[in-house]
Amino acid sequence: MRSCGSATVSSTEPGSRGRALILALMVAVGLAGGVGPTESHAGQPPSTPVTIGYASIGGAMAGVWVAKEAGLFAQEHLRADLVFMSGTLAMQALVSREVGFTLADGSMGVRAALAGADVALLATAVNSMIFSVVARPGVRRLDDLRGKRVAVSRLGAAADYNLRYVLKLHGIRPDRDVAILQFGSIPNNLAALEQGGVEAAVTSYPTTARAKRAGFVEVADFAALNVPFQHTGLWSSRGQMRASPELVRAVLRAYVGGVRRFKAERELGMAALGKYTRLTDRVILEQTYDYYAPRFPDPPYPSLEGLKLVLEDLTASDPRAATARPAQFVELAPLQQVLREVPPR
Numbered sequence: 001m002r003s004c005g006s007a008t009v010s011s012t013e014p015g016s017r018g019r020a021l022i023l024a025l026m027v028a029v030g031l032a033g034g035v036g037p038t039e040s041h042a043g044q045p046p047s048t049p050v051t052i053g054y055a056s057i058g059g060a061m062a063g064v065w066v067a068k069e070a071g072l073f074a075q076e077h078l079r080a081d082l083v084f085m086s087g088t089l090a091m092q093a094l095v096s097r098e099v100g101f102t103l104a105d106g107s108m109g110v111r112a113a114l115a116g117a118d119v120a121l122l123a124t125a126v127n128s129m130i131f132s133v134v135a136r137p138g139v140r141r142l143d144d145l146r147g148k149r150v151a152v153s154r155l156g157a158a159a160d161y162n163l164r165y166v167l168k169l170h171g172i173r174p175d176r177d178v179a180i181l182q183f184g185s186i187p188n189n190l191a192a193l194e195q196g197g198v199e200a201a202v203t204s205y206p207t208t209a210r211a212k213r214a215g216f217v218e219v220a221d222f223a224a225l226n227v228p229f230q231h232t233g234l235w236s237s238r239g240q241m242r243a244s245p246e247l248v249r250a251v252l253r254a255y256v257g258g259v260r261r262f263k264a265e266r267e268l269g270m271a272a273l274g275k276y277t278r279l280t281d282r283v284i285l286e287q288t289y290d291y292y293a294p295r296f297p298d299p300p301y302p303s304l305e306g307l308k309l310v311l312e313d314l315t316a317s318d319p320r321a322a323t324a325r326p327a328q329f330v331e332l333a334p335l336q337q338v339l340r341e342v343p344p345r
Contacts, residue, residue, distance in 0.1 A: 047079045050251060053102035054082060055090035055157065057277050058186055058204040059292035060126045060232040061103055063300075065272040067258025076250040086185045087154030094119055094235055101251055105158035106230030106302075106329075107310045113329050114320045118237045120331040122248070123255060125232035126295050127303035129222035131162050134193065134211040135200035142170045142220055148199040149179045151189035158231060159186065159202040162222055165313060169225075190214075206277055206288040213284070223295075230306030241331060252338045259296050269293065299344050302330050 050073075054061045064082060067073055073080035085093050091108040093099045095117040103125065112119050139145065145167075152160040160182070164174040174180055183192045189201035190211050200219065203211055212218060234255055241248050262269040270285045279285055307326035314321035 047074075047077050048247060048250075049079045049081065050101065050247065051081045051083060051099045052251070053085045053090040053093050053099040053104070055085060055087055055102065055104040055108070055232070056153065056186060056204070057084065058130075059206065059273060059288050060130060060204070061276065062262045062269060062272060062292055063125055063255055063259035063296060064103055064234075065258070065276045066262045066269060067254040069272045069275065070258065070261050070268060072254040072257045072261070073251075076254050078247075078250055078254065080251075080254070087157030087159075087182075089154075091119070091235070094237070097237075100240060100247075101234060101236045103232055103234055105161070105232055106307055107158060107161045107314070108156070109233070109235050110307065110310050110314065110321070110324075110329055111156070111318070114314070114318055114324065118239050119235050119329075120238050120241070121230070121233045121235055121302045121307075121329055122331060123234045123252060123300040123335050124230065124297060124302045125234070125259070125300065126292075127228060127230060127297060127306050128295060129162050129166075129225060129227055129229045130231060130292075130295065131159055131202050131204050131222045132208045133163070133166075133200055133219040133222075134190075134203050134208060134216040135219045136193065137215070137217060139200055139219055140217060142167065142172060144219070145200055146172065146177045149181055149197070151181055151183050151192045151198040151201040153185050153189060153202070154182045155180070159189070159204075161310075161313070162229070163202050165227075166220060166222055166225070205291045206273070206279055206284050209284045209287045227309065228303050228305040229309055230303045233302055238331065241334060245334070248334050249338055252334055253342065256298075256300060256335075256338060256342060259300055260298060263293050263296055263298065266293075299335070299339050301332070301335070304330070 052064055054064060068080055068082055088108055090102045090104045091112050094102040095112055109119050109121055152163060167174050167178060172178060181198060183189050186203055186207045189203055190207050192198050193201040236248060266289060270289050273288055274285050304326040307329055311321045311324055
């Protein structure tokens with residue numbers, strides 16, 4: 001393991017640098033997950049740098065945002081750097097060890113693991129579908145999307161996966177009856193809709209609230225389906241668990257604390273949401289907080305039923321999914337140990 005001295009990289013503001021520049025700097029100063037501690041300053045214990053990717057600018061990331069803003073990583077002697085990497089890029093960065101942890105949806109992690117990557121789900125953020133389809137006036141139901149274009153963040157990411165699942169439930173064939181186009185992020189989906197590049201877009205809060213305020217129609221709320229789905233979760237690697245078990249537990253302690261603080265402290269939660277989504281509209285922040293706070297489970301155990309759904313849907317495109325078991329993608333021991341130290345309230 002390498003020491004990186006006292007150098008830091010600040011990327012807590014989403015989109016503040018291009019991903020390539022961020023990762024180049026991470027390599028230069030040794031900020032990828034699993035590096036050694038820095039020297040102490042003013043008698044303080046040494047801090048360990050750790051980089052955590054997150055796949056969306058949406059409320060499902062609030063647990064790690066609050067952990068950062070409330071100083072919970074610092075309490076664990078971690079110097080946490082949060083890096084926004086849209087959609088599938090977040091999982092790719094974990095697979096290539098450019099980050100030590102990432103917040104990404106279950107379908108990304110399952111596909112990576114089926115392909116042989118060393119990734120494992122440690123904890124959940126949200127265990128349900130949280131997207132909506134918003135559309136231009138005149139599109140009032142999913143069937144009206146036939147022959148039209150729908151924006152998603154990235155092909156293969158959660159927005160794309162959930163859209164395809166819901167379309168098929170309604171007898172609509174993705175890519176044949178509906179064109180699905182990627183625009184890089186959920187906010188970009190709304191921008192494409194506003195600019196006329198598509199007739200509908202997949203969004204999540206706070207972008208859904210912004211779309212409604214702008215006069216677009218909510219055609220479908222996926223959460224209303226009440227389908228168990230392993231949405232966002234905290235992923236790492238089994239290699240890191242073996243090499244740095246205390247680092248993994250420290251990240252989990254901070255993350256669990258962040259989830260609990262988000263659920264319990266409305267103003268702190270909204271402040272974190274505002275910083276990372278760059279929203280200042282209090283009404284939209286309140287709507288976003290109220291949507292997400294009850295959807296974070298405590299304790300944050302992953303959903304095996306939700307992973308089963310992911311596997312069933314992947315079977316058509318990846319035969320390896322047919323014989324896989326949900327439990328093989330999850331490592332619960334570190335979370336269970338953390339919860340013995342800080343049990344649910």
